[in-house]
Amino acid sequence: MPNQLRNLIIVFAIFVGLFLTARHFLVPKTFGDLGHYRADALQYNIDHEKKFVDTTLCSNCHTDISNSKYVGAHKLINCQTCHGAGNKHIENPTINKMEKSSEREFCAKCHAKNLARSSTVIKQVDITKHNIDSKCVNCHNPHSPEIKMAQVASNQNKKDEPAICIMCHDKIDKIKTKGMHKSVPCQSCHGEGLNHIKSPSKSNMFKPSKREFCGKCHGIGIAPKSKGIKQIDLKEHNIENKCIDCHIGHNPLEFK
Amino acid sequence: MEKENTKVSSRRDFFKKSGAIAGGLLLVSMLDPLKQIKALAGEKPKGKGAWYGIGVDLEKCIGCGSCAKACKTENNVPKEPFFFRSWVEQYSVTANGVVKVQSPNGGVDGFKQPVLDKEIEKSFFIPKSCNHCAKSPCEQVCPVGATFISPDGVVLVDETYCIGCGYCVQACPYACRYLHPVKHTADKCTLCYHRIKKGLAPACITVCPTGAKIYGDLNDKNSDLVKFIKEHNCTVLKPHLNTKPKFFYNALKEEAE
Numbered sequence: 096m097p098n099q100l101r102n103l104i105i106v107f108a109i110f111v112g113l114f115l116t117a118r119h120f121l122v123p124k125t126f127g128d129l130g131h132y133r134a135d136a137l138q139y140n141i142d143h144e145k146k147f148v149d150t151t152l153c154s155n156c157h158t159d160i161s162n163s164k165y166v167g168a169h170k171l172i173n174c175q176t177c178h179g180a181g182n183k184h185i186e187n188p189t190i191n192k193m194e195k196s197s198e199r200e201f202c203a204k205c206h207a208k209n210l211a212r213s214s215t216v217i218k219q220v221d222i223t224k225h226n227i228d229s230k231c232v233n234c235h236n237p238h239s240p241e242i243k244m245a246q247v248a249s250n251q252n253k254k255d256e257p258a259i260c261i262m263c264h265d266k267i268d269k270i271k272t273k274g275m276h277k278s279v280p281c282q283s284c285h286g287e288g289l290n291h292i293k294s295p296s297k298s299n300m301f302k303p304s305k306r307e308f309c310g311k312c313h314g315i316g317i318a319p320k321s322k323g324i325k326q327i328d329l330k331e332h333n334i335e336n337k338c339i340d341c342h343i344g345h346n347p348l349e350f351k
Numbered sequence: 352m353e354k355e356n357t358k359v360s361s362r363r364d365f366f367k368k369s370g371a372i373a374g375g376l377l378l379v380s381m382l383d384p385l386k387q388i389k390a391l392a393g394e395k396p397k398g399k400g401a402w403y404g405i406g407v408d409l410e411k412c413i414g415c416g417s418c419a420k421a422c423k424t425e426n427n428v429p430k431e432p433f434f435f436r437s438w439v440e441q442y443s444v445t446a447n448g449v450v451k452v453q454s455p456n457g458g459v460d461g462f463k464q465p466v467l468d469k470e471i472e473k474s475f476f477i478p479k480s481c482n483h484c485a486k487s488p489c490e491q492v493c494p495v496g497a498t499f500i501s502p503d504g505v506v507l508v509d510e511t512y513c514i515g516c517g518y519c520v521q522a523c524p525y526a527c528r529y530l531h532p533v534k535h536t537a538d539k540c541t542l543c544y545h546r547i548k549k550g551l552a553p554a555c556i557t558v559c560p561t562g563a564k565i566y567g568d569l570n571d572k573n574s575d576l577v578k579f580i581k582e583h584n585c586t587v588l589k590p591h592l593n594t595k596p597k598f599f600y601n602a603l604k605e606e607a608e
Contacts, residue, residue, distance in 0.1 A: 130499060132496045133496075133509050136497075136509035140544040145543075145545060145546055145551065146424050146554070149551075171560070176421075180424045180554075203461065203464065204415045204460070205413055205560060207462075209414065209464060210473070211443075211475045216411050216561055217413045217561065221464070223464070
């Protein structure tokens with residue numbers, strides 16, 4: 096064999112050897128097992144941590160809400176659509192809070208009028224006109240959005256009971272029950288609100304402000320002297336001001 | 352019916368050019384809607400097992416952006432308004448045919464109630480993401496084999512192997528990829544591979560309030576997706592590019608194709 100050829104073969108062998116070693120180290124494990132990629136990359140993708148959990152877990156702890164939800168129009172919506180991913184919350188609910196928004200914009204994301212939305216798929220309201228003075232959740236329970244209105248409508252025979260007002264004004268009731276007026280029905284001060292409960296923004300309730308109004312129950316010589324209701328003399332007790340400049344109507348021994 | 356015709360003729364053009372399939376097949380494919388879809392999307396090349404695709408009923412989409420939002424959370428997509436794996440666009444067409452497309456923050460915060468615009472004749476939402484093409488250009492251009500099609504038809508990225516050259520971002524005709532600003536690797540929809548392989552729906556589908564979006568196995572005659580495709584007149588985006596996308600839209604308007 097001529098020298099040149101032998102040298103050439105040696106060089107070639109070294110070259111191939113180097114190539115194979117380099118290839119061994121450069122081409123990652125499992126490359127080519129399934130195609131022109133690392134087969135391990137499949138498992139890598141599968142191992143990604145999940146954030147949105149099974150919603151049946153929510154009902155384990157929030158029994159009341161999931162029950163009410165399943166009768167309302169939002170029954171098909173996943174809790175986490177409105178409250179965000181629940182993976183952290185289910186581990187430690189008091190430290191890891193869920194998202195919660197009672198703003199009008201939140202509901203508007205789905206319910207604001209939009210030409211691109213089919214009205215058979217979703218009922219829409221003009222959010223610049225539909226009861227603009229109030230948050231949606233004051234009239235619609237977010238978990239059963241039509242129920243609050245329907246409950247009110249089907250309970251119209253109870254229009255004289257505070258219960259019907261509390262369906263929408265539960266926050267006021269919470270204040271009232273802490274104070275001396277807890278036994279006084281809403282209607283005694285605001286009047287009965289048959290129209291108001293049907294269409295709250297169109298028909299406002301009476302909102303007492305005059306001294307004489309409180310005097311009906313508390314004025315010496317005006318109110319009947321019974322029931323142990325404390326009385327004051329309208330002509331003496333802080334006559335420069337209205338009663339509600341000092342007393343909070345729903346909790347009268349709290350002062351402004 | 353008109354739409355059907357334009358679709359067929361554009362496909363026929365393609366067939367003529369490639370000369371691959373005879374006209375007779377076209378006729379057959381028109382009789383069987385599923386075949387038609389398979390011609391659009393490409394059948395699984397070999398073997399059995401799942402071959403995943405996505406479907407959206409645009410008539411049910413209300414453009415709330417829940418899908419776009421949930422996707423960011425589930426997959427740690429950067430919050431900045433220009434990184435998306437899944438997003439929603441609103442198309443508005445004026446009477447004289449001008450098409451406006453908007454996608455404020457990808458739809459994550461929803462769409463504003465539009466000020467009454469008498470010019471707008473029609474308007475619709477389109478949720479978008481990776482089309483998981485059977486012949487994906489992104490896979491073809493990847494110089495190192497970091498982008499690949501899984502055995503069940505999902506286009507994935509091997510993050511540990513990607514060199515961040517960005518060729519795939521350029522190559523994708525659906526603009527569904529971005530370079531991750533921290534990891535410096537290509538990032539895209541994985542059809543929530545980590546969820547579907549455990550039998551859970553992808554995050555975007557989990558949170559959809561109207562059930563507009565579905566996913567399923569195109570090889571399984573009883574899957575929701577195959578039923579959906581059978582029952583509706585579905586189309587794909589940019590069929591003329593022949594990337595064989597597997598993202599099927601019902602009621603897709605011509606302005607968006």
